[in-house]
Amino acid sequence: MQVERLDLRLLSAEDALAIGRLIVKVWPKPGKDERFRQRQMISIGQDYCGPEQRVPLSFVVREKENVIAHAAVIPRNIVTSQGELTIAGLCKVCSDPKLRGQGLGELVVRKVFDMVDADDFRFSLFQTTPLVSPFYERLGACAVENHFVNSFASNLRECPFWDEVIMRYPSDREWPSGEIDLCGPGY
Numbered sequence: 001m002q003v004e005r006l007d008l009r010l011l012s013a014e015d016a017l018a019i020g021r022l023i024v025k026v027w028p029k030p031g032k033d034e035r036f037r038q039r040q041m042i043s044i045g046q047d048y049c050g051p052e053q054r055v056p057l058s059f060v061v062r063e064k065e066n067v068i069a070h071a072a073v074i075p076r077n078i079v080t081s082q083g084e085l086t087i088a089g090l091c092k093v094c095s096d097p098k099l100r101g102q103g104l105g106e107l108v109v110r111k112v113f114d115m116v117d118a119d120d121f122r123f124s125l126f127q128t129t130p131l132v133s134p135f136y137e138r139l140g141a142c143a144v145e146n147h148f149v150n151s152f153a154s155n156l157r158e159c160p161f162w163d164e165v166i167m168r169y170p171s172d173r174e175w176p177s178g179e180i181d182l183c184g185p186g187y
Helices: 013-024 032-047 104-117 132-139
Strands: 004-007 057-063 066-080 083-095 124-128 165-169
Touching: 013 032, 013 057, 013 066, 013 083, 032 066, 057 104, 066 104, 083 104, 083 165, 104 124, 104 132, 124 132, 132 165
Parallel strands: 083 124
Antiparallel strands: 004 057, 057 066, 066 083, 124 165
16 A cells, blocks of 8 residues: 655645544544644644754555545654754554554554654654554564653643653664653643
């Protein structure tokens, strides 16, 4: 299956809605319908003001007009014990529940990890659940134990991520120890 690369700065309303429909199918939440998710995807691109070589992207697999797999990458500058680091923030990874087990998730996640392998980013950093973390481990990621903060939040000690497992890719590069400032909300 073909994986499309979409520059989120140029995301059409139709593509944003198709992604939003999939997100709602996978993670239904009160008050966050497909139009909310559409606006959320569009705002990721509109809010970006970084370098041209590291723009926010979505990777999608389609079946006709429907998006059946999705992964987004948002560049994020974080502060570590070793200084500032720009990472590939992997987020909104999902595949149609009816099509699970066909490798669709791996197709879109691999595109983000390929950017790290090509040295566009030193690492990818993301959150997931204990149930899903083995999927990422099979792709070469590992859990991290750092304490994460958001220096822009009102509660500086609260972790900006909401899922239980925080992971990085690749697992075979030296990762900074100590506290990490995401310099913004979780994703």
